[in-house]
Amino acid sequence: MKNRQPTAFEHRVYAAISEIPIGKVMTYKALAEKLGCGSSQAVGQALKRNPNAPEVPCHRVINSRLEIAGYMGKLEGDEITLKLELLAAEGVEFDSCGKLNDEACLTV
DNA sequence: AGGGTGACTGCTA
DNA sequence: GTAGCAGCCACCC
Numbered sequence: 001m002k003n004r005q006p007t008a009f010e011h012r013v014y015a016a017i018s019e020i021p022i023g024k025v026m027t028y029k030a031l032a033e034k035l036g037c038g039s040s041q042a043v044g045q046a047l048k049r050n051p052n053a054p055e056v057p058c059h060r061v062i063n064s065r066l067e068i069a070g071y072m073g074k075l076e077g078d079e080i081t082l083k084l085e086l087l088a089a090e091g092v093e094f095d096s097c098g099k100l101n102d103e104a105c106l107t108v
Numbered sequence: 109a110g111g112g113t114g115a116c117t118g119c120t121a
Numbered sequence: 122g123t124a125g126c127a128g129c130c131a132c133c134c
Contacts, residue, residue, distance in 0.1 A: 027116095028115080028116055028117085029116075029117070032116085032117095039116080039117090040116045040117065041113095041114060041115090041116045041117080042114095042116090043115085043116080044114065044115045044116055045113085045114060045115085045116095046115095047115055048114070048115050049114095058115080061115080062115095063115080063116060063117085064116075064117060064118090065117095068115090069115040069116085070115035071115075072115095073115075074115085075115065
């Protein structure tokens with residue numbers, strides 16, 4: 001556990017994710033544009049380097065292909081399955097491949 | 109101070 | 122439709 005302090009940029013990312021309503025998801029690109037970064041990779045970095053899983057609903061953040069990305073620094077594993085279940089509990093249904101089943105859940 | 113990485117995206121073959 | 126390459130920004134060593 002690094003327990004390092006989040007930077008201003010990361011803090012902005014968490015704030016934007018926290019603004020995502022329940023039952024909705026946002027893509028890295030849209031999130032990056034909302035932050036004014038223009039680079040979705042920077043957003044992914046912020047999430048990967050930060051174990052704020054329960055503090056920030058990072059599971060609501062998906063890639064432009066409407067697929068689930070990673071969780072807690074892992075791209076695949078039981079954590080991903082947990083994320084899908086968590087989203088399903090919020091009303092967002094995903095495919096067995098981790099793809100968004102309902103495009104209407106995508107926040108623009 | 110410099111180089112390398114990445115939970116990404118977009119275009120081209 | 123799948124595969125590969127380049128661009129991009131922020132963080133880490």
